[in-house]
Amino acid sequence: MPEERKIVWTMPPIGHWTRRAMILVGVAWAAHLLLFLVARPAYLEMLPTIRYGALVPSRVFEHYEAWRVFTYALMDVPLGLDSLWAVLSLWFFATPIEQRAGAKALAWTFGLATLGGAVAVLLVSRFSMDFHSTAAIGLAPILSSALLVRWGFVVARERVSFFGMAEMQGKILAGALCGIVIARALWERTPINIAEVGGMLAVFGVTGMRSGRGGSRKVGAKKSKSESSGKFTVIRGGRSDADDKKWIN
Numbered sequence: 001m002p003e004e005r006k007i008v009w010t011m012p013p014i015g016h017w018t019r020r021a022m023i024l025v026g027v028a029w030a031a032h033l034l035l036f037l038v039a040r041p042a043y044l045e046m047l048p049t050i051r052y053g054a055l056v057p058s059r060v061f062e063h064y065e066a067w068r069v070f071t072y073a074l075m076d077v078p079l080g081l082d083s084l085w086a087v088l089s090l091w092f093f094a095t096p097i098e099q100r101a102g103a104k105a106l107a108w109t110f111g112l113a114t115l116g117g118a119v120a121v122l123l124v125s126r127f128s129m130d131f132h133s134t135a136a137i138g139l140a141p142i143l144s145s146a147l148l149v150r151w152g153f154v155v156a157r158e159r160v161s162f163f164g165m166a167e168m169q170g171k172i173l174a175g176a177l178c179g180i181v182i183a184r185a186l187w188e189r190t191p192i193n194i195a196e197v198g199g200m201l202a203v204f205g206v207t208g209m210r211s212g213r214g215g216s217r218k219v220g221a222k223k224s225k226s227e228s229s230g231k232f233t234v235i236r237g238g239r240s241d242a243d244d245k246k247w248i249n
Contacts, residue, residue: 014091015098017106022090025139029076029083036078045135049075054135055118055191057125069118072195073110073142082140089144093151100154106147112206113146113199120198121191136191145181145196148174149203153211 014022032049041047045054055072059065076082097105125131152174160170178200185193 013095015095015103017103018090018094018098021094021106022087025083025086025090025143028074028139029078032075033078044077047078050135050137054137055121055195056133056135057122057131058133060122061125069122070114072137073114073117073139075137076139077137082138086140086143089140089147093144093147096154097147097150101150105150109146109150109203109207110143112202113142116202117142117195117197117199120201121195124191124194131191131194134191136195138192138195141192141196142199145178145200146203148177148181149200150207152178153207 035049036047039047044050053068053071053075055068056065060068076086094106097109121131121136152171155170155174158170159167160173181200182197185197
């Protein structure tokens with residue numbers, strides 16, 4: 001008789017600092033939505049947060065509003081579902097990064113992507129007038145793409161699966177997902193798409209150099225009880241045999 005195989009799986013855990021980041025994203029979205037409902041602007045660009053915080057190259061170059069290279073990545077469109085994708089990206093990718101490289105890796109990854117994305121938009125605006133006065137905002141695109149690249153380095157040599165399906169090496173899955181993001185960005189060619197690709201390249205370049213010097217893992221970091229994001233228990237013929245596999249997060 002064939003052996004009975006029963007696969008039991010649990011939902012991926014959420015890291016301590018990852019949970020805090022998810023709460024912050026949710027609070028920021030709620031506050032932005034409340035402001036939109038109170039202000040009721042005729043155009044979205046007239047909302048104070050977007051008017052004074054969005055990345056507009058002409059405002060940066062001509063009026064020296066340098067803070068925009070950072071604030072554009074702290075907000076999403078209040079009536080959209082982009083912030084939900086930002087929360088899901090934190091759930092999928094941030095916990096393994098926090099476990100392996102520490103909470104600081106989450107912060108510098110997002111900061112690096114924010115700066116790299118702004119530089120990309122500003123450079124493109126020097127050659128295309130379409131970008132010169134167009135506003136760019138997007139917490140979700142910058143955060144999700146940056147975490148995806150960083151996650152790819154964390155699980156590069158491990159076997160991962162997409163929610164229990166299509167098991168493969170981490171670098172292959174991360175590369176495929178990054179390719180989809182870049183293809184979509186090149187197809188749409190909006191300012192925030194350019195910022196998204198610029199942020200990905202910045203994180204890839206810096207993390208690659210750090211990994212080459214052996215600095216990709218947090219020195220002295222304590223391993224969690226299980227570094228896997230999900231646990232599959234395989235039971236054969238009444239005998240329990242633990243078989244850990246990595247989730248996408």
